[in-house]
Amino acid sequence: MMNSALILGPGALGRLLAAYLDQQNRVALIGRQASSRPINLVTPEGEILSRPVPRITADQAPRQPALVHLATKAYAAQQALAELAEHIDPATPLVLWQNGFQVQEPLTRRWPGPVLCATTTEGAYTQGEDGVVHAGRGHTFVGHLDGGYPELADNVAKMLARASLSAEPCDDTRRRLWHKLAVNAAINPLVARYRIRNGQLRDRPFRPMVTAIIGDLNSVMEAEGITTPENGWEAMIWKVIETTANNRASMLQDVLANRPTERDAILGPLFEAARRHDIATPHLNALWDSTP
Ligand SMILES: NC(=O)c1ccc[n+]([C@@H]2O[C@H](COP(=O)([O-])OP(=O)(O)OC[C@H]3O[C@@H](n4cnc5c(N)ncnc54)[C@H](OP(=O)(O)O)[C@@H]3O)[C@@H](O)[C@H]2O)c1
Incomplete structure (x- = not known):
């Protein structure tokens, strides 16, 4: 057996x-x-x-x-x-x-x-x-x-x-992991910080925050050689926000339950890549500082 x-x-x-x-x-x-x-x-x-x-x-x-x-x-x-x-x-x-x-x-x-x-x-x-x-x-x-x-x-x-x-x-596992990481980085820290459901990111004041983060993600991904999604990062990330509008992301659930979050696993690799390629990521930095 x-x-x-x-x-x-x-x-x-x-x-x-x-x-x-x-x-x-x-x-x-x-x-x-x-x-x-x-x-x-x-x-x-x-x-x-x-x-x-x-x-x-x-x-x-x-x-x-x-x-x-x-x-x-x-x-x-x-x-x-x-x-x-x-x-x-x-x-x-x-x-x-x-x-x-x-x-x-x-x-x-x-x-x-x-x-x-x-x-x-x-x-x-x-x-x-x-x-x-x-x-x-x-x-x-x-x-x-x-x-x-x-x-x-x-x-x-x-x-x-x-x-x-x-x-x-x-x-193409590496690409898939980085794509998922990009989605998680754009959604999870913000919804955890503001304790909102994913769909609320579509509204002010959050929408421009997401757009700014996608800008940083775009530069890091490009430097790291990660293939851009078919319709671009913006389209991919907003689509996920749309389809998960009612969800409470795992990082928010962790914050609400007073558990440690996976912040390091999601944002850490982006910072390492940014450092390696000498890229400024001001919006991701701010996210790091404000994420539990
Ligand atoms: N849940 C989902 O729907 C989902 C979906 C996609 C991806 N993921 C990913 O899958 C991973 C697991 O997520 P999860 O939601 O299942 O987390 P979780 O509910 O926190 O489960 C993790 C489990 O691992 C146990 N554990 C930790 N250290 C251990 C050790 N040394 N020996 C034995 N058990 C140990 C924990 O026990 P203690 O509580 O005692 O530490 C806990 O039971 C995460 O990376 C998450 O991002 C989850």
């Missing part, structure tokens, strides 16, 4: 992956505490499903898992993986699910096994100790930063798709 896939980080995304993948594959969810309670999934259609996913601690992990889905926040990813790495084969393939572009490059270079990155528009949040609400269906792209391991990316995408999580492999 195929070895279990492990999901490291039993938060919103980890529980979501566990609850769906469990229908088709052997999976175990790794957290700080083991539990014998099932995961309760609320589907976007409102169905409530109970999944008996094994929930274990890192030291109980099988030595040779088929794969590890790393599903912590970006700031916790390296530490969580280091704890698990003591117990599993270093050749184990990893899938990184973090937003931003903070952990993807170092883990891809340092982890001895293959490393894929996933970018997803699935939306989920936790409910109580054991629940996850699948708030909105999305799509996931999965691939290696440099386009390597296409067969593995294909298998992972198929595994997700078989479990009803729409997914496809891609060979």
